[in-house]
């Protein structure tokens with residue numbers, strides 16, 4: 001079957017002059033109202049629409065993950081009661097950081113006055129008000145994008161079966177960049193979000209041994225319940241029975257050995273995690289000409305066969321940005337980027353063993369040492385359905401401790417990136433502590449009666465801190481971090 005030509009590249013013009021900040025609509029727009037809200041009932045156009053533009057529309061518009069649109073009064077009105085209870089309970093917008101700690105520049109939560117406004121609006125019959133009070137509409141990019149991509153990549157269509165355990169699969173495709181490029185934002189648009197557990201990739205220099213357009217995965221020995229029999233802290237077997245299948249074909253081959261494709265979990269779609277944007281911190285990621293994109297794809301079957309057609313979009317810089325953005329990658333497992341700042345795993349994963357019915361299991365802590373002054377700009381905690389809480393504590397060289405992120409109620413359904421700006425002096429350490437709930441009271445727990453070990457399936461566990469930081473454009477990543 002045709003294995004070429006699946007990677008359709010669309011250059012949407014490099015007209016980048018005016019940065020597009022669609023992800024963060026302007027706050028201004030309405031006239032200043034002398035009457036305070038308490039003197040009159042809030043209306044949709046005057047009081048509620050500006051709030052939903054800023055806090056809700058990224059997800060609540062056609063084609064996005066929110067179950068209804070909040071673009072206009074007609075579509076919002078039937079949901080007024082549900083909106084009131086969702087915002088009053090701080091369930092919406094999804095934001096899990098404890099407000100007592102840290103400061104996040106993508107904090108999308110509503111403050112108390114904003115919640116009160118929405119509640120008062122719903123309580124007074126959800127009036128529309130005067131349409132001329134409405135702020136100008138936000139111009140969201142076409143095609144479901146939130147960033148407005150300059151370059152897009154269509155991944156090959158993937159037929160996801162109705163049932164069965166699917167392993168993490170790898171796929172290599174040529175990157176769309178024929179010249180050295182600074183990428184300033186990345187969005188991965190899942191075609192069928194209900195089955196995409198994760199879709200990640202990173203860029204690597206092309207190796208002649210890397211085959212294009214072939215899915216490759218290593219068999220993981222599993223028991224009848226689908227639980228991996230490997231408890232050595234690895235999620236993908238490094239070697240074993242390697243399966244391959246060409247894009248567009250159903251024929252599978254098997255061989256013993258190691259997979260040919262490495263990579264790639266630096267840039268990810270995960271439920272709730274929609275895009276990465278380095279423009280607000282004047283940074284980009286450097287992609288050498290003719291790199292490969294190594295994808296790591298994990299589907300979770302959900303009872304109905306579907307065809308996934310996922311896409312990846314990039315904005316690119318015309319002139320090199322001031323700073324280089326660098327992820328702390330997971331390391332290990334074929335992810336042998338020589339640039340990677342950390343070798344090995346995030347946690348001592350082989351020590352992760354959660355007893356049955358344990359409602360408050362302390363995961364193995366992660367301890368990261370910074371080898372140079374740096375600026376931390378993002379934190380992206382990742383655990384699976386038994387993840388209960390996570391806390392990041394920075395320990396300065398003089399022993400002072402500071403909690404930089406506290407998530408008291410971790411939620412697997414919301415994989416959020418917390419963006420910040422924190423100068424970290426050389427010699428500091430970051431301790432990351434996850435807790436897990438393997439009890440019956442965790443409503444997402446598929447089975448409280450079993451031990452749970454480290455693994456790549458959502459019914460197994462992990463705890464990854466995923467830090468992102470800024471470096472000088474020409475610095476080397478391994479100079480910054482060290483993990484113990």
Ligand code: HEC
Nearest residue numbers: 052055056058059065066067079082083086087092093094
């Ligand atoms: C990051 C994406 C995202 C943002 C931002 C967001 N929502 Fe949602 N919302 C969702 C998704 C997905 C669902 C369905 C799944 C769920 O209920 O968790 C949902 C569900 C809801 C529901 C239904 C809840 C229920 O109990 O059935 C309401 C009401 C709602 N959102 C209102 C809002 C409002 C109001 C805002 C802004 C103040 C907002 N959302 C912001 C993604 C989002």
